[in-house]
Amino acid sequence: MCNALGIINFEDNSVDVTGLADYRPIPSLTFMGRYRLIDFVLSNMTNSGISNIQVYVKNKPRSVYEHLGTGRHYNINSKHGKLRIMHGEEPIQSPIYNTDINAFKSNIQFIEEANRPYVIIAPSYLVYTIDFNDVLNYHIGSKADVTVITKPTDLAKTSFIGCETLILDKDKHIVSAEANRGKYKNRNISLEAYVMKKELFLELIDLAQKTSSLFWLKDVLRDNIDRYNMNAYIHRGIVYPINSLAEYKRANLELTDYHVSKQLFDQDWPIMTRTSDTPPTHYGKTALVTNSSVANGCKIDGTIINSVIGRGVTVKEGAVVIDSILLPGVTVGSGIHLEQVIVDKNARVTEVRELKGTADKPVYVKRRDRI
Numbered sequence: 001m002c003n004a005l006g007i008i009n010f011e012d013n014s015v016d017v018t019g020l021a022d023y024r025p026i027p028s029l030t031f032m033g034r035y036r037l038i039d040f041v042l043s044n045m046t047n048s049g050i051s052n053i054q055v056y057v058k059n060k061p062r063s064v065y066e067h068l069g070t071g072r073h074y075n076i077n078s079k080h081g082k083l084r085i086m087h088g089e090e091p092i093q094s095p096i097y098n099t100d101i102n103a104f105k106s107n108i109q110f111i112e113e114a115n116r117p118y119v120i121i122a123p124s125y126l127v128y129t130i131d132f133n134d135v136l137n138y139h140i141g142s143k144a145d146v147t148v149i150t151k152p153t154d155l156a157k158t159s160f161i162g163c164e165t166l167i168l169d170k171d172k173h174i175v176s177a178e179a180n181r182g183k184y185k186n187r188n189i190s191l192e193a194y195v196m197k198k199e200l201f202l203e204l205i206d207l208a209q210k211t212s213s214l215f216w217l218k219d220v221l222r223d224n225i226d227r228y229n230m231n232a233y234i235h236r237g238i239v240y241p242i243n244s245l246a247e248y249k250r251a252n253l254e255l256t257d258y259h260v261s262k263q264l265f266d267q268d269w270p271i272m273t274r275t276s277d278t279p280p281t282h283y284g285k286t287a288l289v290t291n292s293s294v295a296n297g298c299k300i301d302g303t304i305i306n307s308v309i310g311r312g313v314t315v316k317e318g319a320v321v322i323d324s325i326l327l328p329g330v331t332v333g334s335g336i337h338l339e340q341v342i343v344d345k346n347a348r349v350t351e352v353r354e355l356k357g358t359a360d361k362p363v364y365v366k367r368r369d370r371i
Contacts, residue, residue: 003136014179042055068083128151279296316331336349
């Protein structure tokens, strides 16, 4: 058992998944046709034995409530644990005040009452798997005030844009932090996942509010690097930042490769989600599917190559879908060609014969649209 309060934090304004985020919060984004983004961090916590978890939602919370429910499908036992969905209680005069610190302050009672000596805080927009027991044990052994989970990457020029980068000394002590602007290839990326004592967390909330009404947790930590002993915990596994539409597409499509997906999905570390009672997918005589992930309940009569297909999708005979993502309930008509396209939930593409984007700029078809 991981003796910590789990807090799933919401993302700041550097995360901009244009189009998809207009209809639902980032934690509710569909991933790999079967999951939601929040499933990964929540499964990491419950697999690690964290039973008391608070989920903070920035806006549009309805889909998060529906998906998480009581937490039973994540093995959260209400007799021994608790899953709470939280958001700011105070009126927001401007979106700039919708920070994690203000949300924590609005729900401070529930943080104070949590009978756990430590807190583990992590967002849902960064997709990876990790055992938080290892991180907590490392934190306790290092005697640090704050431990930050960090990912070394050689993709910093093209990926993790807007994420925080950390400069470390030889003892993995954090010396400085700044936003990644894509200037350098190799960087240590903060996964915005923090371990600390609960008393220090409460102290930081108070300190942030006294410093600036617009401070986020990462701001107050960066502002006090010299005051607190902050160490990095190096995570070597695969990490996907879902902070733009292009990164969302890249992550989904790369994971259609079996060898890549094995780096994220492990039968001994299950990623749990809300189940859907749908029939198996029906593949017609004219169906051709290559290197793709297809969820349940679909009817496939066309060609699908290197794509991710959500539940209940219909791809009719003669249609071709390449390097694309179709969210649940989408219909692609006969003779339609889609390439580098993201089609949102319940949209129908039946009249326009071809849609073609690029890897960096995929075409986005909005939810319930008819084109």
